Amino acid sequence: MVKKVLHLIAITLVGFYFLYGLTNMFLNSKGYEGADYLVSIILLVLIVLFEGFLIKLYKRAYSAEAIEARKQREAAKKKQQFEAESKVLGSKSRQQLFNADLCIKVKHMAGLPVAEGAEIFVYRCKDKIVFERSQATIELNINKVIDILIKTDVEIQKSWVSDAGKAIAGNNLFGSLGAIIGGEAKEKTSTIIEKYLIFAYEKNGEIKYISMEVTNEPNANLFNSNYYNLSNNERRFTSL
Numbered sequence: 457m458v459k460k461v462l463h464l465i466a467i468t469l470v471g472f473y474f475l476y477g478l479t480n481m482f483l484n485s486k487g488y489e490g491a492d493y494l495v496s497i498i499l500l501v502l503i504v505l506f507e508g509f510l511i512k513l514y515k516r517a518y519s520a521e522a523i524e525a526r527k528q529r530e531a532a533k534k535k536q537q538f539e540a541e542s543k544v545l546g547s548k549s550r551q552q553l554f555n556a557d558l559c560i561k562v563k564h565m566a567g568l569p570v571a572e573g574a575e576i577f578v579y580r581c582k583d584k585i586v587f588e589r590s591q592a593t594i595e596l597n598i599n600k601v602i603d604i605l606i607k608t609d610v611e612i613q614k615s616w617v618s619d620a621g622k623a624i625a626g627n628n629l630f631g632s633l634g635a636i637i638g639g640e641a642k643e644k645t646s647t648i649i650e651k652y653l654i655f656a657y658e659k660n661g662e663i664k665y666i667s668m669e670v671t672n673e674p675n676a677n678l679f680n681s682n683y684y685n686l687s688n689n690e691r692r693f694t695s696l
Contacts, residue, residue: 460518467510474503545588546577556581560673565652566633567666568594576668578653580679585655587666596657596666603656604681606670608649633667653679 481496516522541549551559556579564576570589579586585601587594612633633652653676655666670676681687 463510463514463517467507467514470503470507470510474500474507477503550577551579554579554581554586556586558675558678560670560675560679562653562673562676563669564589565667565669567655567664578668578679580683585679596655598684598686600657600659601655601684601686602658602663603654603686604679604684605654605656606677607652607654609652610649612652633665651676655679 477496477500481493481500538549538552541547542553544550546559546561551557558580560578561575562578564570564574564587565572568576568587568589570576570587570592574589576587576589579588583598585596585598587596633654648671650669650671653668653670657664657666
């Protein structure tokens with residue numbers, strides 16, 4: 457907008473200068489000699505050419521066609537930039553690609569075809585949860601999710617109380633995470649309480665778990681049952 461205004465000012469000033477020169481030549485025509493007329497005419501012609509050049513530039517830059525072409529170039533540039541940035545895991549553009557409103561970077565524990573301890577990105581979408589690591593992208597439809605919760609290692613280890621408890625915890629309680637954390641109960645010497653984000657979902661009639669360590673990720677608690685209104689999902693009946 458500023459450039460457009462400056463351009464118009466320049467065109468106006470050159471036009472005024474032309475009128476001033478033309479008027480001055482006629483008012484002082486009695487004192488002019490042949491050479492003076494020639495010089496004045498050459499200057500006026502140059503001014504007219506310069507004015508025409510400015511007007512041509514203005515039309516080229518600010519005509520409807522020019523503005524539309526510029527918008528198309530800018531849109532193409534933004535699209536190209538978005539496509540490049542959307543390939544970067546965890547980036548804002550990547551989130552937009554999945555229509556996600558949140559992304560966290562955490563350590564995978566169990567439940568995905570990814571190595572234990574590998575860093576993964578988790579995207580919170582309206583109708584699904586997306587997990588990414590390197591070239592692997594895994595989607596979990598929210599209709600399959602039964603529960604989302606955060607548990608500490610202390611809470612998990614409390615369920616690991618006896619040989620019978622180990623069998624229950626290892627095989628059913630939070631899937632492989634129960635076995636991993638429960639098996640470390642006697643080995644742990646650190647006083648730091650670790651937190652784990654756990655997704656429970658149904659697959660082929662069985663309850664499965666995806667778990668990740670989120671101790672240092674404050675936004676992990678934003679993945680929860682209330683956000684997805686899991687209470688509205690179809691109730692499941694199980695015979696004991």
